[in-house]
Amino acid sequence: MASRVVTTREDFAEKLREIKRNSDSESAGDLAKALNITLDAMMKILRGDLLPNLDSLMRMLVAMGAAPNESREVLAMHERLMMGMEQERALRGSERSRLRDTRDAIAASNTLGHGLRSAPPRAVRPYVPKFGQPDPIRAADPAQLQQVLRAVYVWGGSPSLRELEKRSAGALRRSTISDMLRSKPKLPDYDRYIGFLKACGIDTPSMDVWVYTWRRLAALQESPEVASWVSGASPVSTS
Numbered sequence: 210m211a212s213r214v215v216t217t218r219e220d221f222a223e224k225l226r227e228i229k230r231n232s233d234s235e236s237a238g239d240l241a242k243a244l245n246i247t248l249d250a251m252m253k254i255l256r257g258d259l260l261p262n263l264d265s266l267m268r269m270l271v272a273m274g275a276a277p278n279e280s281r282e283v284l285a286m287h288e289r290l291m292m293g294m295e296q297e298r299a300l301r302g303s304e305r306s307r308l309r310d311t312r313d314a315i316a317a318s319n320t321l322g323h324g325l326r327s328a329p330p331r332a333v334r335p336y337v338p339k340f341g342q343p344d345p346i347r348a349a350d351p352a353q354l355q356q357v358l359r360a361v362y363v364w365g366g367s368p369s370l371r372e373l374e375k376r377s378a379g380a381l382r383r384s385t386i387s388d389m390l391r392s393k394p395k396l397p398d399y400d401r402y403i404g405f406l407k408a409c410g411i412d413t414p415s416m417d418v419w420v421y422t423w424r425r426l427a428a429l430q431e432s433p434e435v436a437s438w439v440s441g442a443s444p445v446s447t448s
Contacts, residue, residue, distance in 0.1 A: 222257030
C-alpha cells in the first residue's frame, strides 16, 4: 500500500522559495504589493510561519511565473495542509462536544432530580466527517465535477432533497438539486453550487478548493485565452 504523503509548512515554504529562485521573479516587496499584503506577512509566508489562503496563493504563483506543473504541486501541498488543519479543528471540536454533552447530561440529571420537566431535545444535523471528504481538484470538466458533487451528497449522508432545500433556507429548490446531480452535466450556477456544498456539510475552511475548481472550469469553458490567465487552469490529467 502506498505511504501517505505528509506535507509540513516548512516543505510548502521551501517549495515557494525554490520557485521564486528558479524563476528569477520579483522581490519579496514586489510580491507583497501584488498580493496587497504587508512585507512582514509575505516574509512569514516564505518562512512557513503563515499559510496563505487559496486566492492569495494563486496570485503569488502567477506573480512568480510558476510553471503549470509547479502550480499543481504547490496547490496539492496547500490542500494537504488545509486538510490537516481541518482534521485538528475537528478533533478539538469533538472534544468540546463531548464536554458540552457531559455538562448537558449533568444539568438534565439535576433538573429531573428536582422534579422539573426536562427541555425537549434539540434537532441535530447528522454528523458529516471533515477529514477525507471528496476532493474536486482533479475535475477536468463539468461531467467530472457532477460526479464529485454526487460523491459529496453521499458523503453528507444522502439527505433527502426536501432536507437539503430546508438547510439552504430557500436558496435551493429540490428540482435545482436534482438537476445539479442527475441532469446533463453542465457547470452549475455559482451561488447554487456553493449553497449545495454548504447544505451537504462542506465547511468554510474547505471551501477554497471548491471555489478554485469552479473558477478554473469556468475559465476553460470561456476560452483558452481566458484560461491562460488563470494559473493551473490547463486541463487536469486524469491518468
